[in-house]
Amino acid sequence: ETADQILIRFRNSLTNHSALDNWGNDPNLCNWSGLLCHPDQTFYGLKLEHMGLGGEVDVDTLLELTNLTSFSIINNTFEGPMPDFKKLVRLSGLFLSNNDFSGEIPDDAFDGMRKLKRVFLAENGFIGHIPKSLANLPRLLDLDLHGNSFGGNIPEFQVKSFRKFNLSHNQLEGQIPKSLSNQDPSSVAGNKALCGPPLSPCTNNDKTPNKSIIPSTPPPPSTPVGKGKKNHYILVTVIVVGAVVALSSIVAFLFIHSHRRKSLQPLILGQKVKFKKNANLKESQSVDITRDFKKADDGELNFVRDDRGGFDLQDLLRASAVVLGTGSFGSTYKAMILNGPGVVVKRFRHMNNVGKQEFFDHMRKLGSLTHPNLLPLVAFYYKKEEKFLVYEFGENGCLASHLHGRNGSVLSWPTRLKIIKGVARGLAYMYENFPGNKLPHGHLKSSNVVLDHSFEPYLTEYGLVSLINKDHAKHFMAAYKAPEMAQYDRPNKKSDVWCLGILILELLTGKFPANYLRHGKGGNADLATWVGSVVREEWTGEVFDKDIMGTRNGEGEMLKLLRIGMYCCEWNLESRWDWKEALAKIEELKERDSEDEYSSYVSEGDLYSRIMTEDEFSFSTTIEKFQNE
Numbered sequence: 001e002t003a004d005q006i007l008i009r010f011r012n013s014l015t016n017h018s019a020l021d022n023w024g025n026d027p028n029l030c031n032w033s034g035l036l037c038h039p040d041q042t043f044y045g046l047k048l049e050h051m052g053l054g055g056e057v058d059v060d061t062l063l064e065l066t067n068l069t070s071f072s073i074i075n076n077t078f079e080g081p082m083p084d085f086k087k088l089v090r091l092s093g094l095f096l097s098n099n100d101f102s103g104e105i106p107d108d109a110f111d112g113m114r115k116l117k118r119v120f121l122a123e124n125g126f127i128g129h130i131p132k133s134l135a136n137l138p139r140l141l142d143l144d145l146h147g148n149s150f151g152g153n154i155p156e157f158q159v160k161s162f163r164k165f166n167l168s169h170n171q172l173e174g175q176i177p178k179s180l181s182n183q184d185p186s187s188v189a190g191n192k193a194l195c196g197p198p199l200s201p202c203t204n205n206d207k208t209p210n211k212s213i214i215p216s217t218p219p220p221p222s223t224p225v226g227k228g229k230k231n232h233y234i235l236v237t238v239i240v241v242g243a244v245v246a247l248s249s250i251v252a253f254l255f256i257h258s259h260r261r262k263s264l265q266p267l268i269l270g271q272k273v274k275f276k277k278n279a280n281l282k283e284s285q286s287v288d289i290t291r292d293f294k295k296a297d298d299g300e301l302n303f304v305r306d307d308r309g310g311f312d313l314q315d316l317l318r319a320s321a322v323v324l325g326t327g328s329f330g331s332t333y334k335a336m337i338l339n340g341p342g343v344v345v346k347r348f349r350h351m352n353n354v355g356k357q358e359f360f361d362h363m364r365k366l367g368s369l370t371h372p373n374l375l376p377l378v379a380f381y382y383k384k385e386e387k388f389l390v391y392e393f394g395e396n397g398c399l400a401s402h403l404h405g406r407n408g409s410v411l412s413w414p415t416r417l418k419i420i421k422g423v424a425r426g427l428a429y430m431y432e433n434f435p436g437n438k439l440p441h442g443h444l445k446s447s448n449v450v451l452d453h454s455f456e457p458y459l460t461e462y463g464l465v466s467l468i469n470k471d472h473a474k475h476f477m478a479a480y481k482a483p484e485m486a487q488y489d490r491p492n493k494k495s496d497v498w499c500l501g502i503l504i505l506e507l508l509t510g511k512f513p514a515n516y517l518r519h520g521k522g523g524n525a526d527l528a529t530w531v532g533s534v535v536r537e538e539w540t541g542e543v544f545d546k547d548i549m550g551t552r553n554g555e556g557e558m559l560k561l562l563r564i565g566m567y568c569c570e571w572n573l574e575s576r577w578d579w580k581e582a583l584a585k586i587e588e589l590k591e592r593d594s595e596d597e598y599s600s601y602v603s604e605g606d607l608y609s610r611i612m613t614e615d616e617f618s619f620s621t622t623i624e625k626f627q628n629e
């Protein structure tokens with residue numbers, strides 16, 4: 001049998017394979033969708049990503065493809081246990097992220113796969129230990145397991161240095177092996193109870209691993225979710241909220257994570273947040289917090305504005321709640337107050353950078369901000385060890401979930417433009433109106449832009465950076481990803497502009513910044529670099545998200561926004577635009593190109609060079625910097 005026959009047999013074993021309909025139409029395999037070929041046109045891999053594929057992965061058929069060294073089915077709907085790939089000993093890359101795989105992976109699952117360099121299993125529903133055979137792979141270079149429920153201790157890896165490494169947002173616990181102590185803290189963040197460098201030192205309690213890591217009670221039944229796919233869940237998470245100093249009175253929430261629909265990718269820094277679009281109580285398992293929050297009585301719920309409220313701490317305690325996600329500070333949940341509004345309560349640990357008086361002052365100032373693009377802070381709950389901030393609920397989820405979520409919507413160019421204009425206006429208002437006038441947003445990213453039903457954006461988590469413990473802020477707040485923040489301590493409006501630039505590029509490309517994160521290379525600069533190199537080398541149109549690629553009569557304006565994004569992502573602070581310039585340029589953008597401009601683009605055929613001047617064509621210290629590395 002020839003390779004094309006084997007491939008077609010493989011395709012036919014999959015369900016919903018219409019994306020591969022062109023297989024067989026061309027005698028040259030390399031023109032078939034999803035096939036990877038070397039420049040000399042020899043086939044070496046399958047990259048079947050984002051295709052809605054499902055069914056069984058027929059490993060025996062793959063085995064017949066003797067040249068297959070790379071296999072990717074990222075972002076499809078495969079489910080069940082991980083297929084037994086062991087026999088594919090020639091594989092150097094195995095990419096299964098963003099599917100619905102679940103269950104334990106046997107310890108010997110990777111035995112004999114000595115060529116494996118890149119293993120991506122992120123955002124599935126795997127449980128159990130990280131398999132020993134995976135840790136023993138001798139050539140491992142990139143490993144991404146984030147967003148599963150792997151538990152137990154992290155094994156000792158045979159390889160001691162990685163190019164990419166991400167175990168964040170699992171259920172791992174115990175001491176982190178010493179060989180991993182140089183990893184970025186975000187790569188192990190969001191686990192059950194990990195300790196030791198690069199996280200905080202272990203106490204005696206931390207070091208005792210749990211004996212059983214598989215939940216003994218069956219998980220709750222799943223609820224159906226959109227696109228006809230079976231919902232998927234994992235387990236019950238019990239979060240003990242806040243221990244009160246040495247006397248240890250406990251404020252606890254019992255949060256049940258049902259609905260393990262990882263509709264999305266992780267956030268900047270590899271934080272896992274399970275985005276839930278239109279999260280509401282019907283869709284999700286609700287949580288009764290009454291019982292567990294009783295002891296919070298001794299804290300205070302302080303309202304910061306007169307036009308919101310109508311409930312008190314008791315109402316909040318009585319509300320049923322649903323977890324929206326778990327970010328780097330703690331969980332965020334939606335609380336449905338009886339006969340009252342739906343609100344979002346976000347828990348902040350690591351928020352002790354200022355004293356009580358200053359904290360209260362700051363909250364009041366934040367509460368004085370009122371703008372159509374700022375999500376109102378309604379109240380806060382203060383305790384020394386932790387704080388809860390109460391915001392209004394954004395009915396339509398966050399921008400990140402729309403851009404990257406499985407259940408997100410198609411955002412048209414006019415909608416994206418509306419969003420970025422709103423973001424710009426919210427920022428401008430904040431810069432000009434915060435009493436004292438020295439406040440950056442500090443945490444601008446797509447999961448902190450929530451939307452209403454008409455896709456009007458609202459900024460959230462603004463103005464908090466000065467309250468967060470410095471160390472934590474440095475590791476987790478978006479502003480600190482601006483390259484210069486490695487040297488400076490305090491984020492400022494210029495670092496906000498960097499984040500705005502990343503947000504613009506994310507909005508235009510539909511790509512998730514973290515996917516372009518090169519480990520140890522200054523955060524999400526890589527989305528900027530990627531965009532820079534695509535547009536610079538050749539205008540292929542590939543830079544834009546496919547959902548807006550076909551926009552008629554708007555290409556010129558889209559390119560203008562791209563240019564703004566690139567100027568905001570300048571490494572060089574002198575060349576990076578300041579916020580006023582960026583915002584003014586954003587305000588000038590229109591949904592459609594003007595007649596004149598449009599016809600000249602079309603006749604010249606090169607949109608990019610019409611927008612960028614010669615100088616700009618090769619501008620960007622960002623690009624040069626990366627090229628030199």
Ligand SMILES: Nc1ncnc2c1ncn2[C@@H]1O[C@H](COP(=O)(O)OP(=O)(O)OP(=O)(O)O)[C@@H](O)[C@H]1O
Binds near residue numbers: 271327329391394448
């Ligand atoms: N007011 C809100 N209305 C609707 N959804 C919200 C609101 N606040 C947060 N969310 C959503 O809840 C989820 C979890 O939010 P959370 O703040 O915990 O994570 P994050 O902002 O991504 O991370 P970080 O901890 O860095 O702030 C996100 O999808 C977020 O968009």
